[in-house]
Amino acid sequence: MAGLAWIDFDQADRDRTRRIIDLFDEKDTRDELGLGAVRDALSDLLFPGTSTIQTRLxxxxxxxxxxxxxxxxxxxxxxxxxxxxxxxxxxxxxxxxxxxxxxxxxxxxxxxxxxxxxxxxxxxxxxxxxxxxxxxxxxxxxxxxxxxxxxxxxxxxxxxxxxxxxRLRGEEADFLRDRLRLSVPGTLFDELAQAHDVAQTETIWSHPGREGFSAQNRAIVKQAERFSALMHGAALLYNLLLAERAQALHGATAGDGGARVDDYRHRLEAWRAGLDPQLLADWDLDVLWELSGCTIHRVSVLTRQFVEDWRNLVQQGATEGGGSSDARQLIATRERRLKGAKARLSNDAALARWGGASGTQPLTFRWREARMHLKDLADA
Known part of the structure; x- marks a missing residue:
């Protein structure tokens, strides 16, 4: 039986392993397509010191x-x-x-x-x-x-x-702002903390003060926005393929039957219709890889190639009508490389454990946790 071995190196290693374990329990946020290194790199650049399992500052x-x-x-x-x-x-x-x-x-x-x-x-x-x-x-x-x-x-x-x-006391909030300024200066977490920011937007790129961020932080937010928008479509197509395969194996007796297939087709079409072409038009992915390389997270060559191939297919319109054969093959190949014999698109037992939605939530790069921390600071 496959599993996760506990590696006794340091707390950072254990924390990363814990995050992986946590994601297995959150079906809508699982990293099914192996994008965690990019996600965590951008999250650390924006909101260092945070994690998705933190609650209050x-x-x-x-x-x-x-x-x-x-x-x-x-x-x-x-x-x-x-x-x-x-x-x-x-x-x-x-x-x-x-x-x-x-x-x-x-x-x-x-x-x-x-x-x-x-x-x-x-x-x-x-x-x-x-x-x-x-x-x-x-x-x-x-x-x-x-x-x-x-x-x-x-x-x-x-x-x-x-x-x-x-509720933080004033001196406690001052101490935490000082720690941000001294330990992670210039990051967006630091910038918003010093500004006593209380914005409660759904995403950091919908923040009303975005244009006032520093040039470096605006650039990182732009990369995060692009990556989230692009790869959300890949996640939806992956789930559509799972729904189609489940229906083919079990017919209308499988949960919602064809309703789930129809739902993912509609969601994929809505994603494609709402995707701003300009968001991807002048996107130099080398900038994203360079930013990721500034963190402890290593993005593999295969992951880079997958993202680049998906971006190219999206720009060619290969996601229309439920996805072209090339788009579908790319997703299937990616899962097989990541999971081997445990890939759901080829393993009936693995597919049976699919809950109907896996990794379907758009990436937000720990903004939910960061905005709560920022609110706690502002409310001191």
């Missing part, structure tokens, strides 16, 4: 506070057990403080597997709040854990593990 302070207490506590429990108990206490403290949106572990409680420290540990390092590399256990077992955190980390309010909220 004050966890960037809760985690250091909890770990300081756990490191200082002297009891018979192992350091990791002390930290875990404190993070579980934090769930109750937030709920006592009236919070319900974004509380990590509100359902799982003591059975929580993904602790806030696991979710935010990598981001804490990116933003310079955590100053030293390494995992959580290494910090807890260190003789002197003091140097781990930024020297000007604000002190917690007394009793925060009994009752607290996500």
């Amino acid at each position: 004050r966890y960037m302070l809760f985690v250091p506070w909890v770990y300081r207490i756990a490191a200082q506590e002297r009891s018979g429990r192992a350091p990791a057990e002390r930290a875990r108990a404190l993070e579980i206490n934090l769930i109750r403290a937030l709920e006592t403080g009236g919070e319900s949106n974004g509380v990590i572990g509100s359902v799982a409680r003591e059975g929580l597997k993904r602790l806030p420290s696991d979710v935010y540990w990598a981001g804490l390092f990116t933003l310079g709040i955590r100053r030293l590399p390494g995992g959580r256990s290494a910090y807890l077992e260190a003789r002197d854990p003091t140097p781990l955190w930024a020297a000007n980390l604000p002190a917690p309010q007394e009793g925060f593990l009994t009752q607290t909220s996500f």
Whole structure:
């Protein structure tokens, strides 16, 4: 049976692996066509320190506070057990403080597997709040854990593990803005944070202040907009092919029968009709690959070729009428290269596990998480 092995390198490696595991549970956001490296590269360039599993910004302070207490506590429990108990206490403290949106572990409680420290540990390092590399256990077992955190980390309010909220105090917001300015200067996350931005648009490219972004950030946003628009069509065609194959195998007894096929055909046509030709006309993909190369994410030659081939087919009108044979073959070949014998378009058992929608949501590059963080900052 195939699976994911746990690789014990560093927290960044573990965080990336966790993100992959999370995406298996979100059928509409799975990376079915192997575009994750490009998606994550642009996300990191725009909103460094964030991830799709983050909820509220004050966890960037809760985690250091909890770990300081756990490191200082002297009891018979192992350091990791002390930290875990404190993070579980934090769930109750937030709920006592009236919070319900974004509380990590509100359902799982003591059975929580993904602790806030696991979710935010990598981001804490990116933003310079955590100053030293390494995992959580290494910090807890260190003789002197003091140097781990930024020297000007604000002190917690007394009793925060009994009752607290996500509302940032003024000094906390100032500290976080300083961390952005010092650790990821000039990024869009930093730029919007300094501007006290509160825009709640669906995408970053529909932001009303887009034309006022720095030239570099405008360029990255443009790349993100183009990539999301282009590859959304590939995802829709992929799902159309799955729907057609499911119908051919099982006929009208398979779920919605032909309704699902019709739905994806309509969605693909609507996508094609709404695609601005100018968005792709002068797009130099070498710029996208160059930007991606500035991050830790490596875009393979095969992925580049797939994106370039799809762009060319779209410009030639190969997605009309449910997709030309060349467009369909490109998608099928891409899945087979990624998944081998587990490809849904050739494996009946794998197809049976398809939930009817996989990777169909347009890419937004962590804007949803970033805009919540920005709102938390502005509301301080």
